[in-house]
Amino acid sequence: MTVLSPRPDLWTLDPGVLHLNHGSYGAVPRRTQELLAELRAEAEANPMRWFRSVAERLTASRLELAAYLQTDPAGFALVPNASAGVTAALATIPIPAGTKIVLTNHAYGAVRYAVERFARAKQAEVVTVDVPLEADDDSVIAAIEPALDVMTAALVVDQISSATAMVFPIRQLAELCRSRGIPSIVDGAHAPALLDAPAGDGADFWTGNFHKWPASPRGTAGLVVSEEWHSETLPLIVSWSENDERLPERFDQQGTHDYAAWIAAPESLRVLAELEWPRRRSELSAMLDESAKVLAKALGTSVAEVARPAATMRLVELPFPGVPSPEAGEAFKAKVSQELKAEITLTASDGRVFVRLSAHAYNSPQDYQRLADQLPSLI
Template sequence: MTDAADAALPALLTRTGRPAAELWPDSGLLHLNHGSYGRVPTAATDHQQRLQREMEAAPMRFMAAAPAGIAQARERIARFLRTDPDRLALVPNASAGVSTALRSLPLPAGSEVVLTDHTYGAVRMGVERAAREAGAHVRTVHVPLAAGDDEAAEAIWAGVTERTAMLVLDHVTSVTARRMPVGTVCARARERGILTIVDGAHAPLLLTDPVSEADADVWVGNLHKFASTPRGTAVLVAHPDVAQRLVPLIDSWGAPDPFPRRFDWQASADYTAWLTAPVSLQHLEDEIGWDRVRDHATAAAAHAVDRIGAALAERWGEDTAVDLGMPVGPIRLLALPAAVTTDATALRRRLGDAGIEAQITAFGDQHYWRLAMHAYSTAEDVDAAIERALPLLAAA
């Protein structure tokens, strides 16, 4: 790592002066993709493993106590998300949360649901299934990559007709790493009596107050991404107008309870991720502070875009900059040169085989390297990416 690079991006330290990277296990891999599955701090994985041992030692006792523990976890998670715990239920992931909303709030026959062309693939499939079953229609609107708040909101609203019953929007898009003007659109939809579901998969703790910003009928978000909790932990936050209409995908002994308590017990499952989530959130707040995590991750992403983008441009003679409307600091895009393979899956596999955790996405005819940084990201990581990844891109 060069002195200049180190000066541009100093390593983040904990409150006690340790490198933040020491809070996570050393896997020997180069992590440039916290945005897909996240990474869980060692203290949290240790806590979850202790809970799993307790569960195996006395499963009946553990399961009997689980609903009360989950209710407490919900309250602690709600404080981090600045929302009311009585509006928040836990679900396995954001896609499950969207599926829950679609099942509980069925589309009327002959109605329409509006999506954008940035919609996450699994969510799109869920919406299309729900529309087929209801005899409804899916309308997809184009939002330009560079569209700002007002332009994006108008592009979305241009797809609304007198038949529109629901809007399903990304808060932070997975493929294109941009925000959508969900607050503006959701407020307008509520005036028209149109239901809104916001897929905030990437938003928890990446944004400071995402639930209030959206004010959707149903907002879902993964905690295992930027928030760094164990995988299998996500939240569904419901507006009071629709909350009691929402039921879990699994009918179990909590079914007679009101929302959100009916979600606290969904049959035999490993609930240790849910019980560990608040421990993980509090651990990173105590050791670093979430504002400092966001600031550092934003600086790391900017540094990565500058350094890797310059290296790509020098090697291929093409501009890699992306004109992105409503960008999100810690998640950034680089346009891949035309000479690089358009098989994103093969390219991700090639990088993975070389020990590089990276995400390659595509929007339209353009492929992108999506960089998602976190507290542990360093200038050394960026230099290593240039040294190790560029030859693999050249071989594509």
């Protein structure tokens, strides 16, 4: 079987730039952008008529997005992003004073801030469990398990971590939490399109972004809530649907808002389907395995030995003397952008600094080869 060809033609990305960081903000295919523009034009042609049509269109969109996740639509709500999903979950669970919320050293920074805010307000403690970068599933569970005790109000855990692009054993962790009566909140920001049925692992709350790997318009994410929490889970903005007994509909109304992105979101799922996404994803994964090695060789470093790396992200170590300050990290990325016309991101873990490479349908091996040829000159 021949390898699928890269399809940059389906996006509108600047061809003069190497786009190697889909993982941060995604990129929306042309077709979805066009639909979004049409929907917005329709709204501007007659705002009253548009807002009368929104509820029905949101329902259709939600059903399609829930089907994509293979989850029960009755427990699936739309939220603007994974940050909102985690925050809504934290606002729902009881956090008695003196208890602890457990997360890992891989947690996304903004999610950690959310946990810290709730812990402060409820006089609870934040406990960070260290999980080694190279840990396999059993080692991840062995590291987290001792922190799950009678004083644990919740476990907040990544399904795929951001800085370390590592897949966590969510099914086992959710089961462990359930057996101990501890609510689990899964940050699946990167999971849609990278894992099949990512919301089906039995967590109390799962959130994931459609605006990352499924390439939906920005501001589109899902919150999947297990049945026992349906009635208590509330959207962050109090609006007209406040007293709706149905969880998804309760989240549909968030005041006057641009709902076009949520309505257009499924179009990108159709684009992915036409791109033969599951097959393409495994081809992208194989391409990244090779490309990461090429870059590591050029830099004189190594590819991080993540036991279960995310399908379309890899970490290549940078030969830096230590972790740069946030300002120095930003300055380096800006220099790469300006001088190499390449968009990359840096991450750090355990004192090591990495380029986190992403691959989507618009990328080809030549992209990473160019980075390998040019990046060493900037270090």
